[in-house]
Amino acid sequence: MDTENTSPSKTVLVVEDERPLARALEMKLKEAGFEVDVMDNGKSALEAVSQKTFGLIILDILMPKMNGLKFLEEMVKKNIEIPVIVASNLSREDEIKEAKRLGAVDYFIKSETSLGDIVSIVEERLNG
Amino acid sequence: MLEYQDYILTEFNIVLLSSIAILIFLIVLLIFEASKIRSKFGMEEEDIEHRLDLLRHLVGAGKAYLFIADKEGAVVDINPDIQSLMGLEPNQLYGKDLGIFTEDTPGSNVESLWQVLRDKKLPFHLQLRGAWKNGEEFMETAEIRPLLAENSIVGFVVSRIGSTDGEGQSAEGSEELEKAYAKEQVIVESIGDGVIVTDAVADIVMMNKAAREILDTQESEIGKSIYEILQLEDENSAMLLPQYHPLAEALEDERRVMSRSYYIVRNDFTRISLAVTASPVIVDDGIVGGVIVFRDITKEKDIDRAKTEFVSLASHQLRTPLTTISWYTELLSGAGSDNLTDEQRNYLDVIYDGNQRMIGLVNALLNVSRLELGTFIIEPEPTKVQDLIMSVLRDVQPSVEEKQHEIAFNSEEEMPEINLDPRLMRMIIQNLLTNAIKYTPDKGKITIDLSRHYPDLILKVSDNGFGIPINQQDRIFTKLFRADNVLSKNTEGTGLGLYIVKSVLDRAGGNIWFESEEGKGTTFYVTIPLEGMKAKSGTKTLS
Known part of the structure; x- marks a missing residue:
């Protein structure tokens, strides 16, 4: 039904407040053939998902204005079903559990994961 | 002159009268205060006396006590020696009303005695019927006293009169006891x-x-x-x-x-x-x-929580720039392989490696802080240790091949599953194995042995590497320590591994020690109780 240029299921939303990290993700994902949108806080990300459909969201936790967990909560409230992978540099057990409880399908620690690995994860999710 | 004398006399009268009045007033005041003071002391003395009574009887130091009853008169405590003292069965007495023992008190109105006991808190004597094992009955004179606290009865004590402890003895002894208990009372109060x-x-x-x-x-x-x-x-x-x-x-x-x-x-x-x-x-x-x-401990807990938050936040802040370096080095080395000279590519590798070491260090520091704060979790589950070892061996395969080591793994045939936290166990195995690989020169020999020696599981990791100099052996498990003989040879690693391993084993009920000779090699021993690691609740896992 959607007649967008790129099929929505191949657009990735990167929600990350650290600009260099967001850019690196954007470049690598685009190189792999995906459409990428970048938001630097939970609030604008929420607006974005309300207006557009995405195939996947890569979500940071610690962000200004609205953090990642709050964003997940709001998505649940608004019944927006887009797979979310949490990318964080905290390794708090309670946060991991909370994120999964709020519907995140996966979780990785940025400092432990290479860009190549992240692209593989995204490809697996979106290309099936 | 008469006038003057009259005048003086009058004045004197007034002064005299006033003085007497004041004197009387002072005396009355004094009497009043004195009586107040006396009653205050009296009350305190009484208070202490009764509290001492309670403590004394409860701790049972006065061995002459037979029963203690609650305020309803039901027996709640019995001197365990009562069987030999009185030929009575303890089990038969619990819960029994003290009244049954006063039935035989001759010639007295038992009811009124109890009444006086309750109202005026005055003890009375009674006859207790006892029976020896051979059936022979006897009568024992005992005293029932009230146990008082804050001037109200909270129970009763029945003690023997003229027991083998001797009344004379208890009279003397009780003064000593009173002093001792008074001291204890003050200590407890303060x-x-x-x-x-x-x-x-x-x-x-x-x-x-x-x-x-x-x-x-x-x-x-x-x-x-x-x-x-x-x-x-x-x-x-x-x-x-x-x-x-x-x-x-x-x-x-x-x-x-x-x-x-x-x-x-x-x-x-x-x-x-x-x-x-x-x-x-x-x-x-x-x-x-x-x-x-x-x-x-509300404050202590708040401080602990603040510390944990701080460490988590600090490690997050450290990891972010480290991630940046890591990802951009990756982007650089990926961007068109022809654009970089071999030397440039080499430099990038060095930057990447240095960065990885820092990331490892941050992780290790995070673990250390969780260990120190005691916030880490141990979650035991049935685990096959052999499988964990095989898994770690697969992980370290590349470095083993690089150094051309020979590794042997021997395990007891019928090794059951053991209750332990698999992540922590894996960490322990990994640590010992990577140390053995690192601190042994090329073409070395490393042996892993897994066996049972009741009541423990024993893991043994030996190598024929550099060994640990004797004068450094006592510091092996301390934080950030690396022995002199390996510092210059190999600068990888955090120096925190063994500290973390030992701390975890200490909490989990296990043990670790080693034997080593410089230039010959080292053997590490790890024991874990076969009944399993001790579970530990907390808020964080170690990574």
Whole structure:
């Protein structure tokens, strides 16, 4: 039904407040053939998902204005079903559990994961 | 002149009269104050006397006591020697009303004696009927005294008169006892922690000032149940049932019970965190009461939480720039392989490696802080240790091949599953193995042995590497330590691994030690109880 240029299921939303990290993700994902949108806080990300459909969201936790967990909560409230992978540099057990409880399908620690690995994860999710 | 004398006399009269009036007033005042002081002292003396009575009887130091009854007159405690003393069965007496023992008191109106006992708190003598094993009966004269606290009766004590302890002895002894107990009383009263002493059925017998302050109560709670006055909650605000109360456990299991994770809600609705220790009071193998000591640790807990938050946040802040370096090095080396010279590519590798080491260090520091704060979790589950070892061997395969080591793994045939935390166990194995690989020159030999030696599981990792110099051996398990003989050879690693491994094993009920000779090699031994690692609750896992 959607007649967008790129099929929505191949657009990735990167929600990350650290600009260099967001850019690196954007470049690598685009190189792999995906459409990428970048938001630097939970609030604008929420607006974005309300207006557009995405195939996947890569979500940071610690962000200004609205953090990642709050964003997940709001998505649940608004019944927006887009797979979310949490990318964080905290390794708090309670946060991991909370994120999964709020519907995140996966979780990785940025400092432990290479860009190549992240692209593989995204490809697996979106290309099936 | 007559006038003058008259005048003086009149003046003198006035002065005299006034002085007398003042004097009388002062005397009256003095008498009044004196009587106040006297009654104050009198009350205090009485108070101490009765408290001492309670303590004395409860601790049973006066061996002449036979029974202790509650305020209803039902027997709640019996001198365990009663069988030999009186030829009576203890089991037959619990709960029995003291009245049955006064039936035989000759020639007296027993009812009125009890009445006087209750009203005027005066003890009386009675005859107890006892029977030896051979059936021969006898009569023993005993005394019933009230147990008083804050001037009200909380129980009764029945003791023998003219026992083998000797009345003379107890008269002397009791003064010493009184002094001793007075001292103890003062000590208990001045302890900063809350102290509550109870009888064997957990009714309060004594509460010190600190206890009153912590629980925010002005009233006398004597005689009330500890479960009512010290109502505890767990972390999730769920009320603790009496049978799980630390004092109940202490009385039931006859052992000391300690915990730091209880909360109470005070009268002003504030919620505070308590560290609680409960112990039974055991005399001659019988429990005569309990003591519960508690301390407000709300501040300590807040500080701990703040520390944990800080460490988490700090490690996050450190990881972010490290991620940036890592990802951009990756982008650089990926961007068109022809654009970079071999040398440039080499430099990038070096930058990447340095960065990886820093990331490892941050992780290790995070673990160390979790260990030190005690916030890490041990979650045992049935685990096949052999499988873990095989998995780690697969992981280290590349470095083994690089150094051309020979690795052998020997395991007992029928190794059962053991209850341990697989992540922590893996970390331990990984640490020992990577050390063996690192600290052995090329073409070395490393052996792993897994066996059982009741009551433990034993893991042995030996190498024929550099060894550890004798004068450095006592520091191997300290933080950030690397022995001199390997520092220059190999700068990889954090120096925290063994510290972390040892700390984890200490908490989990295991052990680690080693044998080593410089230039010959090292063998590390790890034991874990076959019954499993001790579980440990906390808030964080080690990564």
